[in-house]
Amino acid sequence: xxxxxxxxxxxxxTVDAVxxxxxxxxxxxxxxxxxxxxxxxxxMREVADSELRPGAFISGPSQFGLADAALWYLVFGATGRIxxxxxxxxxxxxxxxxxxxxxxxxxxxxxVSGRRNVVGTVRVWCDDREHKPTATAQGTYVLPH
Amino acid sequence: xxxxxxxxxxxxxTVDAVxxxxxxxxxxxxxxxxxxxxxxxxxMREVADSELRPGAFISGPSQFGLADAALWYLVFGATGRIxxxxxxxxxxxxxxxxxxxxxxxxxxxxxVSGRRNVVGTVRVWCDDREHKPTATAQGTYVLPH
Amino acid sequence: xxxxxxxxxxxxxTVDAVxxxxxxxxxxxxxxxxxxxxxxxxxMREVADSELRPGAFISGPSQFGLADAALWYLVFGATGRIxxxxxxxxxxxxxxxxxxxxxxxxxxxxxVSGRRNVVGTVRVWCDDREHKPTATAQGTYVLPH
Amino acid sequence: xxxxxxxxxxxxxTVDAVxxxxxxxxxxxxxxxxxxxxxxxxxMREVADSELRPGAFISGPSQFGLADAALWYLVFGATGRIxxxxxxxxxxxxxxxxxxxxxxxxxxxxxVSGRRNVVGTVRVWCDDREHKPTATAQGTYVLPH
Numbered sequence: 001x002x003x004x005x006x007x008x009x010x011x012x013x014t015v016d017a018v019x020x021x022x023x024x025x026x027x028x029x030x031x032x033x034x035x036x037x038x039x040x041x042x043x044m045r046e047v048a049d050s051e052l053r054p055g056a057f058i059s060g061p062s063q064f065g066l067a068d069a070a071l072w073y074l075v076f077g078a079t080g081r082i083x084x085x086x087x088x089x090x091x092x093x094x095x096x097x098x099x100x101x102x103x104x105x106x107x108x109x110x111x112v113s114g115r116r117n118v119v120g121t122v123r124v125w126c127d128d129r130e131h132k133p134t135a136t137a138q139g140t141y142v143l144p145h
Numbered sequence: 146x147x148x149x150x151x152x153x154x155x156x157x158x159t160v161d162a163v164x165x166x167x168x169x170x171x172x173x174x175x176x177x178x179x180x181x182x183x184x185x186x187x188x189m190r191e192v193a194d195s196e197l198r199p200g201a202f203i204s205g206p207s208q209f210g211l212a213d214a215a216l217w218y219l220v221f222g223a224t225g226r227i228x229x230x231x232x233x234x235x236x237x238x239x240x241x242x243x244x245x246x247x248x249x250x251x252x253x254x255x256x257v258s259g260r261r262n263v264v265g266t267v268r269v270w271c272d273d274r275e276h277k278p279t280a281t282a283q284g285t286y287v288l289p290h
Numbered sequence: 291x292x293x294x295x296x297x298x299x300x301x302x303x304t305v306d307a308v309x310x311x312x313x314x315x316x317x318x319x320x321x322x323x324x325x326x327x328x329x330x331x332x333x334m335r336e337v338a339d340s341e342l343r344p345g346a347f348i349s350g351p352s353q354f355g356l357a358d359a360a361l362w363y364l365v366f367g368a369t370g371r372i373x374x375x376x377x378x379x380x381x382x383x384x385x386x387x388x389x390x391x392x393x394x395x396x397x398x399x400x401x402v403s404g405r406r407n408v409v410g411t412v413r414v415w416c417d418d419r420e421h422k423p424t425a426t427a428q429g430t431y432v433l434p435h
Numbered sequence: 436x437x438x439x440x441x442x443x444x445x446x447x448x449t450v451d452a453v454x455x456x457x458x459x460x461x462x463x464x465x466x467x468x469x470x471x472x473x474x475x476x477x478x479m480r481e482v483a484d485s486e487l488r489p490g491a492f493i494s495g496p497s498q499f500g501l502a503d504a505a506l507w508y509l510v511f512g513a514t515g516r517i518x519x520x521x522x523x524x525x526x527x528x529x530x531x532x533x534x535x536x537x538x539x540x541x542x543x544x545x546x547v548s549g550r551r552n553v554v555g556t557v558r559v560w561c562d563d564r565e566h567k568p569t570a571t572a573q574g575t576y577v578l579p580h
Binding site for chain 4: 256257268278281282283285
């Protein structure tokens with residue numbers, strides 16, 4: 001009997017399943033999952049006026065929050081399980097240019113998925129300007145045990 | 146003629162002056178400055194219910210936001226100028242234990258203050274438990290030029 | 291007269307020019323540049339026995355050093371100038387799995403190149419196993435002024 | 436029977452025991468432990484000429500290596516056990532000013548000691564200038580299980 005990819009790669013949860021969990025457990029969140037695979041995740045957030053700084057710049061903590069959300073979704077894609085209790089262990093972020101726009105995006109890509117931890121790299125941008133990132137981040141999520 | 150400390154150390158802005166600027170420029174902010182010196186700053190935030198995760202844990206991005214605010218106030222204390230346009234260049238944060246409480250605190254201490262940058266280390270805790278930090282962070286602010 | 295890419299993109303120094311500078315200024319270095327473009331750089335190091343830890347694991351500081359070198363080369367590619375006095379401002383590294391092998395590699399990719407700073411993301415691996423990174427890093431170089 | 440501090444705080448290994456382990460397992464290391472407690476560790480290194488850059492500056496990777504060593508010793512002090520197989524999980528470092536001198540020092544202070552991880556903050560300086568740090572770092576060690 002042939003071995004298949006299913007032997008080693010768990011099925012990726014659907015975007016809808018992720019967003020239903022968020023809505024159920026975090027009804028106040030503005031972040032949604034817009035794409036998910038075993039080695040990437042895309043997060044999106046419509047920016048509220050209260051997140052804007054003078055000059056209409058999107059605040060750093062808003063960008064951090066979306067990068068953190070993208071890594072969380074990545075945990076679901078990489079492990080094949082929606083794990084609401086996976087927790088950020090550490091995250092570093094660098095701000096690259098002013099963030100102006102109505103929609104903030106973040107794409108997390110997998111560095112490694114282990115038994116205890118998932119590590120990923122995140123790019124943050126505004127509207128349709130993925131080639132002009134406003135922030136870049138890396139971080140670690142720890143899995144519940 | 147004797148040299149004095151005033152030759153090298155600029156006067157530290159008052160806590161009231163910092164909070165007036167925040168209220169004026171960032172009317173939606175819940176962060177306030179509660180202490181300021183040339184080498185430290187203390188930030189405080191009363192936690193809103195919307196920042197709580199299941200289990201009444203204060204979210205990571207809320208802690209990041211207060212650590213970032215404490216570093217921003219530290220820039221004012223270290224340079225002697227209230228610089229609203231000082232910007233976070235990079236910040237790394239480590240989460241140490243669950244954050245539960247009604248008031249979140251952050252104390253930033255100065256690592257270096259240069260012509261271009263201010264670097265500091267931040268400890269975050271809940272209520273009166275400064276000896277049980279919930280997060281530790283380090284980061285860099287870049288000064289406007 | 292049409293504008294061309296040469297108007298905005300400076301020419302990338304050659305790998306040979308980079309390695310000649312290294313040999314001239316840092317004769318003790320074991321790191322070499324093995325690839326360079328305007329948005330990437332590849333660094334290589336033959337691992338000495340003294341860098342091995344028990345179990346023949348390549349030490350963390352050796353991996354940090356090569357990641358740092360790859361970012362330095364990236365500065366040359368992104369700015370079009372060999373700048374020996376560009377300095378690391380900050381660097382964060384995450385170790386992903388044990389590093390075993392004879393040759394250590396690092397690939398830096400550009401996040402942003404500005405007037406003051408260059409920010410990049412780095413992947414480190416052993417021998418021909420680029421798909422099994424042993425470390426991932428991000429950091430900032432500051433340009434001399 | 437009274438409870439004592441020994442119920443909760445394991446005895447701290449001696450500096451001599453740490454240095455004997457280093458000499459035994461890492462005979463090529465130039466780092467030594469110069470102080471150790473349950474919440475701090477001091478590491479020292481006499482700088483070799485090969486670690487100097489043009490201008491007699493101590494290289495960034497040398498400073499990273501000593502910061503990493505100080506965190507490793509801190510694991511021994513915080514857990515009460517000499518754990519050679521404790522491994523760096525992640526470390527971020529910021530360089531604050533040029534490092535010039537013959538002896539490099541690093542002091543790690545404990546942020547948290549948990550079942551899986553130890554997190555600490557590190558200050559690096561040259562000779563007797565602890566008040567003029569050349570680098571500041573934070574990082575996480577993971578304990579063997």
